[in-house]
Amino acid sequence: MGKAILFSAPSGCGKTTIIKELMQYFDCFDFSISATSRAPRGEEENGRDYYFLSREEFKARVERDEFLEWEEVYSGTCYGTLKSEIQRIWDAGKVIVFDVDVNGGRNIKKYFGEDALSIFVLPPSVEVLEQRLRSRGTDSEEAIVKRLARSAEELKQAPQFDVTIVNDNLQRAVQETRNVIEKFINE
Ligand code: ADP
Numbered sequence: 001m002g003k004a005i006l007f008s009a010p011s012g013c014g015k016t017t018i019i020k021e022l023m024q025y026f027d028c029f030d031f032s033i034s035a036t037s038r039a040p041r042g043e044e045e046n047g048r049d050y051y052f053l054s055r056e057e058f059k060a061r062v063e064r065d066e067f068l069e070w071e072e073v074y075s076g077t078c079y080g081t082l083k084s085e086i087q088r089i090w091d092a093g094k095v096i097v098f099d100v101d102v103n104g105g106r107n108i109k110k111y112f113g114e115d116a117l118s119i120f121v122l123p124p125s126v127e128v129l130e131q132r133l134r135s136r137g138t139d140s141e142e143a144i145v146k147r148l149a150r151s152a153e154e155l156k157q158a159p160q161f162d163v164t165i166v167n168d169n170l171q172r173a174v175q176e177t178r179n180v181i182e183k184f185i186n187e
Pocket residue numbers: 009010011012013014015016017018132133135136137167168169170171173
């Protein structure tokens with residue numbers, strides 16, 4: 001089994017931003033592209049950010065047992081990790097990077113055990129989280145309300161992760177994340 005780094009946090013905490021910075025630094029990383037039944041947002045591309053599937057196609061793949069884990073993260077919107085992604089990345093001899101919700105993070109950590117480093121990204125405050133979701137400018141008011149409603153419960157689960165990183169100043173948060181990952185990879 002190869003190694004894996006998994007990032008979880010409520011939506012808007014900065015996982016995607018931090019992962020993008022780290023991908024430029026760690027050549028050994030490859031991002032696990034999840035499947036989702038939501039529509040692309042902003043500049044997102046199929047096969048790069050997500051595999052965008054219809055709800056029917058997503059369900060068919062669940063029936064065919066193609067997912068390592070999947071969740072209906074928001075009502076009506078499913079996200080999941082395809083087993084084929086893990087195979088693809090390990091065949092290339094790379095370290096898998098996951099960006100998953102908090103439940104998915106717990107399930108993936110259970111599956112990989114010591115071979116995974118689980119990282120929880122915290123916002124400096126709930127107020128800042130709300131500001132970031134709004135300033136991202138990619139979600140409808142309804143989606144923002146759903147995401148904030150879910151975040152309180154998710155934030156309580158931070159202590160179950162191996163490491164927590166407060167994403168206040170981005171460069172500081174990236175540096176701190178780099179340090180813990182380097183230690184884990186070289187162990
Ligand atoms: P997530 O992937 O966790 O949903 P994003 O990476 O999309 O979150 O970040 C949400 C928004 O917050 C984006 O607009 C991003 O540019 C911004 N952001 C991320 N980190 C910081 C930071 N440290 N300071 C200020 N804005 C940030």
